[in-house]
Amino acid sequence: MKKLAVVAIGGNSLITDPEHQTVEDQYLAAAETDHQIAGLVAAGWDVVITHGNGPQIGFILRRSELASHELHEVPLDVCGAHTQGAIGYLLQQNLINDFELMGIDKGVVTVVTQVEVDKDDPAFDSPSKPIGSFLTEDQAKQRRDQEGWDIAEDADRGWRRVVASPMPMRIVELGAIRTLLESGFAVIAVGGGGLPVVADDSGALRGVPAVIDKDRASALLASNLDADLLLISTAVDQVALNFGTPEQEWISEMTLDQAKGYLAEGGHFLPGSMEPKIEAVVTFLEAGGTEAIITSPRNIDKALTGIAGTRIVR
Secondary structure (H helix, E strand, O other): OOEEEEEEEOHHHHOOOOOOOOHHHHHHHHHHHHHHHHHHHHOOEEEEEEEOOHHHHHHHHHHHHHOOOOOOOOOHHHHHHHHHHHHHHHHHHHHHHHHHHHOOOOOEEEOOOEEEOOOOOHHHHOOOEEEEEEEOHHHHHHHHHHHOOEEEEOOOOOEEEEEEOOOOOEEOOHHHHHHHHHOOOEEEOOHHHOEEEEEOOOOOEEEOOEOOOHHHHHHHHHHHOOOOEEEEEOOOOOEEEOOOOOOOEEEOEEEHHHHHHHHHHOOOOOOOOHHHHHHHHHHHHHOOOOEEEEEOHHHHHHHHOOOOOEEEEO
16 A cells, blocks of 8 residues: 655745745745655655645735725635635646656645634633734734724834634545545645634534644644655754754654654644644644654655655654
């Protein structure tokens, strides 16, 4: 049987720098990452690709704000659906082209994916995830008073809307993803951590204005699919202890117990950056996974052979 890898791509990995943010720029960045993933498939792996969408959500929200004098604004969950389709398209087309060039007889499909969260998740009582444009204090307070936004000052750069980041509970389209894998497809799913939805007493779903951490959702997906590998692609080649300090130390391998110990000590990993990635890996391994890798897109092939990246094992 083929091994299964869930490959999580950061939304920022499609935007290499502030001068390269256009759709064409993102397409080219997706091509570089997809070529590495195609190599993984050529080596005999089945793959599910997940991706972040932070910058892209920001672009859509900004366009919506600028056009609000003429058109209705777009709800956050629908913005997420837009990015799942758009980023999925970039990844899907590039991967299809790579398969054609490499002689790989395999289809690629993108699944618009909902992820159920608990309507009583404590995160809804303490929104903390900044989204959208920077605003003046007066503008932010006006949106708070008129539209019920939660707002906060963001690192002395201005005021922004903040939303909850609840824990993922259930991947609604899991059965479809599994069926597509069994039918021989490479699948792109759970984009941006999935579209956050809650269920009412009858089980009916509705979207909520929240952001699910992409790596946590990817870990849940990997566990649900009994994946052999969770591969998280990010901006750095390896994980570092004491990141950004004179004591910084790059790590090529660690065990589950060591990862849990570093998290407990605190100070090793940046919140909102590497810390949730390590937490996601711990969740995956504790749920029965055997191996995870964190590395940059360009080093995926090298990380699989053990000469790059950081490998975390049980």
